[in-house]
Amino acid sequence: MEALLALLIGALVAASVYLMLSRHVVRFLFGLVLFSNAVNVLLLTAGRVRWGAPPLVPEGLEVPLEAVANPLPQALILTAIVIGFGLLAFALVLSVRGVDALGTADLDAMRAAEPRADAAAKEPR
C-alpha cells in the first residue's frame, strides 16, 4: 500500500513540476494544485497507512486493543487542505486580476515591475 501511494505521490509531483515549468499562469496554478495534493498524500503516507482500523477506543478502556490508524496525520492534512484551499483561491483571483491588468497570461511577458533596461529608457515613468 505504501509503495503504491509513494508511486502516486511521485507521479503527482512529476505532473505538477511539468505544469509549473509552463509559462502560462493557469497551467502554473494547476501545477500548484497538484503539488499541494501530492503533499497531502505524502503526509498521509508518512504517518503510516493502516487499512480499516479507525482510531476508536472501546468503552471502558483507555487505549485501543489493537493497532489503529494514526489520527494525527489526518488532522494535519485537514489543516493543510483548508489553508491550501484559501491560498489557491487567492492565487486564482490574483492571477485573473493580473492577467486583466497586464494583458498577458505569459509569465515571461509580465515585466511591468521589472522592465527591461531598453524598454525603461524608452518610456519615462
Place this chain on the structure above:
Amino acid sequence: MKTWLIAPIAIPLATATLLVLGFSTPRRQHAVAFAGTLALAVAAIALLLGVEREGILVVQAGGWAAPFGITLVADHLGAAMVMVTAVIGLATVVFAAGEVDEPRMRFGFAPLVQVLLAGVCGAFLTGDVFNLYVWFEVMLIASFALLAIGGGREQLDGALKYVALNLISTLLFLSGAGLLYGMAGSLNMADLHQRLPALGQPGLIAAVAVLFLLAFGIKAALFPVFSWLPASYHTPPVAVSALFAGLLTKVGVYALIRFFTIIFPREQIGLDGVLVVVAALTMVTGVLGAAAQSEFRRILGFHIVSQVGYMVMGLALGSPLALAGAIFYTLHHIIVKANLFLLSGISKRLSGSFELARSGGLYTRAPFVAVLFLIPAFSLAGFPPLSGFWAKLLLVQAALELAQWWVVAALVVVGLLTVYSMTKIWAEAFWKAHPDGDAAWREPLAGRERVLLLGPVIALALITVWIGLWPAPLFELARAAAAELLDPTAYVAAVLGGGTP
C-alpha cells in the same frame, strides 16, 4: 509572567478584529492600529525582560503536555525577534498613517498589517514544526493581500511572482514536516532534538534537511532562489515595503537558525559546507545585483539578498561567536533596512520618483533627510561607530578564528561593494541637481505629514546610533541566544518538563 507569552500573538489579532469591526474613517483606523502596536511593543518588552529574568518561558496550549500539544516557547532569540517586530510594526504603522491612501485603507490595510504582525510573532514563539507552518501561512496570506491591494499593473505583477514562489516554498516546508513526522513520530522541536540523532539515519535526515533548507531558503531569499524578492519588494506602498524588507525574509533566516541548530544534528548530516557556499554566493550575487540597478527600492531589495547572506554565513560557520554574530546581524539589519525603505519613500515624496535618474537635489533641499539617510546607509555598509560595524566585526572575527580566509575576504569585499551602491544612491538622489530643475520639486513636508513620515525614521536612526555606541547589551543578548541554541539542554528541559528521554 507566562501570559506575556500569549500577548504578542493575541494583541495584534485583537487589534485586527477591532479594526475590522468598526472604525470606518482612516484616521481612526490609524489611531487604533497605533494603540494596538504600542501595546504589542509593551508586551514585547515585558516578554524580553521576563526571559532575561526567568530564563526560557513555556506555555502548553490548552494544557496538553509536550510533545502532544502545541508548545509556545520564548527563549532569548524568540523574545528578541518579537521585540524588533514590535519596533518595526510601530515605525511602519506611523509611517503608513502619513503615506497610505484612502482606497487602500478601505480595503483593510490596517487590519492586514496587524494579522501580519501576529503571524510573524507566532512564528517566532512557537515550539512546534507544524504550528510554525500555520503561522507562516497566516503571515503569507496577510502579506499577499498587502502586496496586492489597491495596486496597478506593477503591483499585481510583483504580487503574482511573490505569491507563486512563496506557495512553492510552503509546500516544500509542508512535505518536509510530513517526512519529519514519518521518521520521528513527533513535530515538537525539543522532542525532535532528542529523537533525530537516535534514529541513526543521517542520510535520510540530511535529505529532509535539504527540503527545509530549500523551503526556508526561498523565504529568506538565498542564492539561487531569491529572484522573487527584487521582483516584488519595490512595488507596494513604502510602508509595506519597509515592513516586508525588515521582517519577512528575516523570518526565513530565523527558521533556518532554529532548524539548523536545535532540530537537525549538524555533525551527522554534514550540510555545513553547502551552507557556507550558498551564503557566500548570496552575499556576492545580491551586492552585484544591487550595483546594476538604478531604482532606489530595487537597489535596497538586492541589498536584502546580500545581507541575508551575511546572516546565513554566521549560521554556517557555526561557532558560538559566529552564531551570536548572525543573530546580532539579523536584529541590527531589520532596523536598518526598514529605515532605508522608509527613507526611499521620503525621497520619492520630495523628488517625485524612485528612479534615481529622475530624482536629485535632496541634499540642498532637505539636508536633514540627507543626514538621516547617511546613518542607516553607513550602518548597512559597516562603518564604525554604527550598528552594522559591530555586526560585521563579529562575523569577521569568527571567520578569522576558524581560519576561513576566503570567507573573511568575501565578508570584507561585499562590504566595500555595499558602500559603492550606497554612494550611488547618495550621488544620484541627494547630491546631483534634479534633472527637471526646480519645477519638479514637490512641496516640502509640513505639519502632520512631517511628524508621521520623519518620526519613525528618526526613531530607527537613533536606535542604530544607540546600538553602535553601546553594543554591549545587544551583543550579550545575541550571545545568550546563541548559547541556548548550541546547547539546547535548557530549551529541551523547559519544553518537555524535566529530563524525560
